[in-house]
Amino acid sequence: MRFRNLAINLGAIAIFGAITLSLQFPKLNQRLTGQTIEETRKAVRDEEARLKLVKQLPPRGFGFNNLIADFAFLQFLQYFGDDIARNDFQTGYSLSPLYFANIIDRDPRFTSSYIYMSSSVSMFAGVPSKAIEIYNKGLKFLNPDQQPSAYTVWRYKATDQLLFLGDAKGARESYLKAAEWADKASLSGKKLVEDPKLSAELSRQSAQWLEEDRDLxxxxxxxxxxxxxxxxxxxxxxxxxxxxxxxxxxxxxxxxxxxxxxx
Known part of the structure; x- marks a missing residue:
């Protein structure tokens, strides 16, 4: 449902296109791959500078922020899938946290994006502590009554706390929150990708398992x-x-x- 923003109407795209050109966003069909290692590394540095520029821009109206978040998400997908730059020039995934800092700062209610953040920032970039920071920012704006699938964000956070940071106490608290929000989701009557009742049960089981002193x-x-x-x-x-x-x-x-x- 939330991916409707990725199918923005053509008029909005045209308007936003003019704005992004002035901010020197890269084109959607561009990759960060140059002919040489140095050219590719320069492209990555330039992209990093653009992402930092966007992050410093003052907040705008809600609709405008959604456009920035959606565009940044599309850019991230392009960046993440650039196997040529990654395999041939070993560029890594270091820009992933910057992409998601922009996405979540502008549209923290973009719940579908968090699963991409969990894998790209923690698993591929290797910086789960930054993922936790972004989760914490986004969760302040999420409401289980308004975003029934938001309980998944607590589960992603708990997984990173448990597997990467060894933070049993923090993971347990996150699992309990996930269960609480999943219970509300099950009462919302909305169809979700995963069964919130099952998620609530699994989250509580995980929290209970973490009650004991576990060696992680x-x-x-x-x-x-x-x-x-x-x-x-x-x-x-x-x-x-x-x-x-x-x-x-x-x-x-x-x-x-x-x-x-x-x-």
Whole structure:
């Protein structure tokens, strides 16, 4: 339902197109890939500067903010799917947090976007702490009575807290909130992608499991190992190495591949 904003009418696109040109947004059919490594890195730096510029723009009317959020989301999809820049030039996913800072700042009620943020910022960029910051900002504007699917945002946050940060207390609180909001969603009568009753039950089970003193080390090692598998740039590998070091693990090269082993 929320993806209606991605099918904005042609008139609105034309108006917004003129605005974005003045702000030097990249075209939708452009990728961040140059002919050389330096050209590609420059394109990424330029895109980073544009994203920071947009973030500094003063807030506008609600409709205008939605347009900025939707356009930024489309840009993110283009950026995230740029396999050429990523595989050939090892650009990584470091801009993902900036994209979603703009998206959520402008339209925190864009609940469908949070699942993309959870995977791209935490799993691919390797910065779950930034994802948590963005969740916290967005959740202030969400209301289970107005956005029945908003309980999913609490679940995404809980997952990041549990798997990446090892924050059992924070994850438990988030799961309980997810259950509370899912209960309200089940009473709304609206059709949702997933069953809110089942989600409420699973969230409560997760919260109950976390009541006991749990050692989350193995779960964290597994999560950071997945980040390592998706890492295409040195910066992300360094982040993973630092996090694994805290968990008593290290990265080694075996058979030409990076693997996680105990120190």
């Amino acid at each position: 080390t193995k779960a964290q090692i597994g999560a950071w190992s997945l980040v390592l598998q998706n890492a295409t740039d040195k910066k992300t590998v360094q982040i993973v190495a630092q996090e694994l070091d805290k968990l008593g693990m290290k990265i080694e090269i075996k058979n030409g591949q990076q693997v996680v082993v105990a120190k």
